[in-house]
Amino acid sequence: MRYLFSVIHDRPTLATPEEDAAIDVFNERLQAEGNWVFAGGLAAPDTATVVDNRSAEALVTDGPFLESKEYLAGFWIIEAADLDVALALATDGSKACNRKIEVRPFL
Amino acid sequence: MTGTEVREAVTRAHQEEWARVVASLTRRFGDLDIAEEAAAEAFATAVQRWPDDGVPPNPGGWLTTTAVRKAIDRIRRESKRDDKHREARMVHDDGPPEPAGAVDDDRLRLIFTCCHPALAAQTRVALTLRMVGGLTVPEIARAFLVADTAMERRITRAKAKIKAARIPYRVPSAEDLPARVSGVLAVLYLVFNEGYLASGPGTDPVRADLTTEAIRLTRLVRALLPGDGEAAGLLALMLLTEARRSARVSAGGELVPLAEQDRGAWDAALIAEGHRLVRERLAAAAGGVAPGRYQILAAINAVHTSARDMRDTDWSQVLALYDQLVRLDASPVIALNRAIAVAEVDGPEVAMAAVDRLEGELAGYHAYHATRADLLRRLRRGHEARAAYDRAIELAGNTAETAYLARRRDQLR
Incomplete structure (x- = not known):
């Protein structure tokens, strides 16, 4: 079973060196214990570009699709047997990166 | 037949x-x-x-x-239609083939799944009443004063989340068990309290259907987790509270406070069962097992139900138990209830000072104003008492309680 951990942040700051170090330790553990699928940190939301090609002509817009105080700062995709395992990992992940994490199952 | x-x-x-x-x-x-x-x-x-x-x-x-x-x-x-349902199963039946008695474990699994912390508190209550209690959706909807369709949606959404997010169907690991049991007990206590002090203006002041159901489910949890002191404590607390149910509301639909209740109308069998459980937990506490909040609350109720009348009540014992409770849970509501015991031991003036310190946190809570009103009345500060009764009546949702407070206010000279 795969879960997306969305890292939610509400300030325009990147991870501190201490947070980066803690994230590295957490990632190594995910890999060692077989929970790792993929992970990444994202640049600030104002670097985003939105493309909408649902109509006749592709529309390219500068900026995030949603203006909000909280934004997606990064993510993990992990493999876990069930939600209890995923929540336990998210608890440690939230501590490591010092941000909120939303846990959502893949279909 | x-x-x-x-x-x-x-x-x-x-x-x-x-x-x-x-x-x-x-x-x-x-x-x-x-x-x-x-x-x-x-x-x-x-x-x-x-x-x-x-x-x-x-x-x-x-x-x-x-x-x-x-x-x-x-x-x-x-x-x-498809074979997908096999993959979408929330259960991984990882245990060995069912041994005898595994059915009881299944009920425990069911309770833990319904009370999972990833579900909203109200959803846990609804799902537990449906899946474990067997109440119908309209019955649950009526209990919580929402439309059938809204309750149906809530339960359907919960079942879909359990399946999609794979909320496991198992008894939590030893490490997580205490926190998860405490979540289950909180759900049962919520059901009981909604029955005991029904909050809606349009409902009966006491909902025996809900208190009875809460007790039945707590008995089940107690039977499935015989070693859990808090499960025993919560059952004792419910029994000792339920024992006073018929004496608690007058024929005229007015709340009767503890001091004025006809103690002969209390249910002796429920009290005896509750006292047995409290004694069992006291023995465990004497053996060094620290009691949790339900056990302490049950002990407080055991003191009340052992007394012939209000004056015969061992208030210093009640106060000592509240002191113990405050150390576990420093919430303002507990401090408010402690102040009621303080009034009996040290007098209303000392209690008043303790209550006044809670204003910042409890100004919107009817029991805070009702307690103040009673203390002010005893201190013969009639004008202030009247204002406090007015505020309490404004905030109280329970019809029997409103009737009682109004009578007390109108008796002020």
């Missing part, structure tokens, strides 16, 4: 077997929705068939077998 006897047999089977049928089907088919629907169909079949065929010798076995057949029918119907 007469029609009445058959109806009683169906009702009894529903009370005793519903959770077992849902739990064992959930384990077998890995799907709460299938289990719930098949269990409901099996009971409907019993209602149709038992009057003609007679009540089977083993009603639980009959119901489970019938429900399994209904579930297989549904799965066959659906598997024509």
Whole structure:
């Protein structure tokens, strides 16, 4: 079973060196214990570009699709047997990166 | 067998077997929705068939077998559409083949799944009443004063989340168990309190259906977790509270405070059972097991239910127990209840000072103003007491409590 951990942040700051170090330790553990699928940190939301090609002509817009105080700062995709395992990992992940994490199952 | 006897047999089977049928089907088919629907169909079949065929010798076995057949029918119907349901199972039946007694474990699994912390508190209550308690969706909707369709949506959404997010169907690991049990007990206590002090203006002041159901489910949890002190404590607390139910509201629909209750109308059997549980926990505490909040609250209620009247009550013991409780849980509501004991031990003036310190946190809580009003009345500060009663009446949701507060206010000189 795969879960997306969305890292939610509400300030325009990147991870501190201490947070980066803690994230590295957490990632190594995910890999060692077989929970790792993929992970990444994202640049600030104002670097985003939105493309909408649902109509006749592709529309390219500068900026995030949603203006909000909280934004997606990064993510993990992990493999876990069930939600209890995923929540336990998210608890440690939230501590490591010092941000909120939303846990959502893949279909 | 007469029609009445058959109806009683169906009702009894529903009370005793519903959770077992849902739990064992959930384990077998890995799907709460299938289990719930098949269990409901099996009971409907019993209602149709038992009057003609007679009540089977083993009603639980009959119901489970019938429900399994209904579930297989549904799965066959659906598997024509796709085979995906097999993958979408929330259960990984990782245990060894079912040993004897595994059915009880299944009910425990069911309770932990319904009370999972990833579900909203209200959802946990609704799902537990449906899946474990066997209440119908309209019954639960009425209990919480929402429309049937809204309750149906809430339960459907919860079942979908359990399946999609794979909320496990198992008893939590030893490490997580205390926190998870405490979550289960909180759900049961919520159900009980909603029954004991129903909050809606349009409902009966005491909802015996809810208090009875909460006690029944707590008995089940206590039986499944005999070593858990807080489960025993919560059961004792509910029994000692329920024992006073009929004395608590007057014939005129007014709340009767503890001091004025007819203690002869209390239920002696429930009190005896509650006291037995409290003694059991006191023995464990003497052996070095620190009691949790339900056990302390039960002990406080044991002191009250041991007293012949208000003056005979061992208030210093009550206060000592509140002091112990405050160390566990420094919430302002506990501090408010402690102040009521302080009034009996040290007088209303000392209690008033303690209550006044809580204003910042409890200004919107009716019991804060009701307690102040009573203390002000005893201190003969009638003008202030009247204002406090007014505020308490404004905030109180329970009809019996409002009636009592209004009478007290109107008695002020």
